[in-house]
Amino acid sequence: MLYVTRREVFSASHRLYKKELTDQENEKIFGKCSNPSGHGHNYVLEVIVCGEINPKTGYVIDLKLLKKIIREIVISKIDHKNLNVDVDFLHGIIPTTENIAVAIWKQLEKRIPDGKLYSIKLFETENNYIEYRGSNEN
Numbered sequence: 001m002l003y004v005t006r007r008e009v010f011s012a013s014h015r016l017y018k019k020e021l022t023d024q025e026n027e028k029i030f031g032k033c034s035n036p037s038g039h040g041h042n043y044v045l046e047v048i049v050c051g052e053i054n055p056k057t058g059y060v061i062d063l064k065l066l067k068k069i070i071r072e073i074v075i076s077k078i079d080h081k082n083l084n085v086d087v088d089f090l091h092g093i094i095p096t097t098e099n100i101a102v103a104i105w106k107q108l109e110k111r112i113p114d115g116k117l118y119s120i121k122l123f124e125t126e127n128n129y130i131e132y133r134g135s136n137e138n
């Protein structure tokens with residue numbers, strides 16, 4: 001089994017909060033991430049596809065194709081956007097790194113033509129990242 005990684009970067013803003021709570025209660029849970037007017041991150045996304053080498057091409061998946069798919073399905077929708085408001089596949093969820101990683105997985109899972117989606121890694125800062133490898137039901 002081989003693991004092929006495509007790395008993309010995007011910038012986006014968000015606010016972590018729950019509507020039903022006061023600003024003070026939100027600050028208790030989410031700290032400065034609940035700043036009422038939001039804040040931004042330079043995210044790094046790694047999409048890892050696993051599979052065997054196709055003897056016809058020598059590839060697991062053509063990385064040019066993987067790049068195109070990720071940019072069309074994910075990056076074009078979230079880069080320079082407000083993650084609380086602008087992104088259809090994030091509506092109704094708190095845009096934590098965890099939730100964004102799961103949402104990106106759901107967008108990409110069935111769109112990978114060769115190999116299989118293995119992992120989504122989403123870095124919110126240099127030191128903090130989340131990895132999602134799908135639900136246990138898969």
Ligand code: NI
Nearest residue numbers: 014033039041
């Ligand atoms: Ni944040």
